Amino acid sequence: MAKHMSITKKTILLVDDDQDYLYQMKTRVESFGFQTMLAESQKEAEDLIETTKPDLAILDLMMENEDSGFILCYKMKKKYPGVPIIIATGVAAETGISFDINDENNRKWIRADRFLEKGIRSEKLKEEIELLLKINN
């Protein structure tokens, strides 16, 4: 019996209000062998997920709202519980806001699968993405 292997690339949703960061992430993630969907705001991302389901999402934390990333994560988990979510943070920025993301309890409530710092090396990012996608298979 021949094993049927899927050759379609996985699609990763990238959400960030920094146009350049988005461009660079797109290039990087596509070089890992994935397809990408882009959104430059919380609203754009919300509209996108109404009609499409990504295989994984990487969300910026602060966009038009201080907690846009959290809101998006919550909505996505409700709509697509099986889709892993990475929240990308620039740590120093977030320590200024009232919601402390370094608090274990708060992280659990948010239900993101990973919190990663924005500066991480490409190899590490690739590892994290592949790990999360494997679990879901």
Next chain:
Amino acid sequence: MSTLKILVIDDEPGIRSGISRILRNFRVDYPFMEEAFDFEVNEAPTGEEGIELIEKDKPDILLLDNKLPGIQGIEVLEYIRKKHMNIIVVMITSYASLELAVKATSDGAYDFIPKPFTPQELKSSIENITKRVFLKKMTSKLQETGKQIRFQFLSVLSHELKAPLNSIEGYLQMIHERQAGPQLESYDYMIDRMLHRINGMRTLIMDLLDLTKVESGKGKRDVKEVRLSDVARTAMDTMRPYSIQKDIRLDLLGDENVTVMADNEEMEIIFNNLISNAIKYNKTGGRVSCTLSERDNCIEILVEDTGIGMTTEEINRIFDDFVRIKNEKTKHIAGTGLGLSIVKKLVDSYHGTIEVTSEPDLGSIFKVKLPTDKPCS
């Protein structure tokens, strides 16, 4: 009701119980204080035991005799001072000599009650101290809020500076690795983006300098009679290339002769920010008008645009530090979010007011009122 903790360190049991009795049902309540205060009194017969109690449960007020069996009161005072403990100390001593009073005060004692004292004398002293404690609490609350605001500001600032740096570094990395191939033209987009981000950082730095001037340089104001139409014209000339690009008409209307006693540079900052915003957030082929007038002790500066406008909710936020309205219409408009915050601070410092009216998709009107010599109506 708030309870203040009082510790009495005195080797005479009569003194200790006497003080407890007097203060047990005492209450301090002034109209200006938000809460009334009562007292919990604890006792220690020696300096050593007193220090133990201080370590275990820090009192707000310490009534301290100097003549004690072991270590002396003055040594307890030194202990508290060295540890920078926030305790108000009142020396109660029958050996009240000038030398002792001076030493105790220099070591941080707040007051002196010589023995024997009447209940009223004790209550008076405690009353004064309570007022002081209340004011100290209020002051440190204010400072704490100030610290939090500053921390928040610096956090956001560091984010605003790191983001462009990270982007520039990212592009340079891609160029370094020749990710777009061997042709230089393939990197034009990245190079343009880097220059754009650098420009953004430069604007941020200039805005920060303005902000610093506003927040600290108030004393160095160079007040002269400033003709506002001149300032307005200079601002419009500076913005003209940009307004031509967007085909926006700039009009200066109203009274040519309106003058105000002010620092010219500060007036420039106000006009530059308001007019630049009016152009940035405008539609192509739109219009910006700046109208100057004087009425009832008030100088009025109106900057009107035919731009994208704002909702009431957005109007409430625009004067905060680093706030830029981020939506579909403003997505590609650059800015630091500091312009209006600087304008508001400047206007406040002149005891003026700034108001906004706006209609989404129609436009906005910014109205600045500055008093001449008497307050504005």
